[in-house]
Amino acid sequence: MGKSRTTTQSGVGRPLSRAFFARDPRRVARELLGKVLVRQTEREFLAARIVEVEAYLGEKDPAAHAAAGRTARNAVLFGPPGHAYVYFIYGNHYCLNVSCEAEGKAGCVLFRALEPLFGVEDMARNRGVKVWSLGDLPYLTSGPGRLAEAFAITRARDNGCDLTSAASGLWIADFGDRPRHIRVTPRIGISKASDKRLRYLVEGSPFVSGR
DNA sequence: ATATCGATTATCT
């Protein structure tokens, strides 16, 4: 048996390519909807479908961490595409991004909400909450801080990790899912450039954050 | 249902 041509249709999925991320963050953000974030460690296997993201446009975007140029914190954004940019905010939360565009350009996509597919028990443990009913599932992965906690993502462990390689233990897989309807709205929680519509979400998903 | 606020710290001015 050779390599299957239909890997994207199978139950295995395959990591997105470097080329997928080497594009405009708006394009990457839209196409990330329906893809699957996967975490594999000795302890756990977690998978969740991406249902809400935001695009950040690099140095020309006042709301982006790269707006003031390269610093020690945001260095990953200026590196090659497809790598995790993890930052710590409000003294409490980590947030996960993936770097986009060619090396030297600092665009990225922020992961804002996921739909749990596998490893719900472990996500609940990582979050420190109990899941009593299906209605509690969004508390695991709706919101950038929550999803990062559910996946046990930290800056020390995950910043700079290669999201196009399963060998990294954290990657993004394509299972061939294409959301029916995508909505585009202004970004959440920012004060600058808050009029730009750069938030992309799967219409009708109960797992999106906010209203 | 919406509004306001405190927590808590890395990062930058």
Added chain:
DNA sequence: GATAATCGATATG
């Protein structure tokens, strides 16, 4: 010293 791409708790209608 001020700020921040958030969350969860509390208060109020």
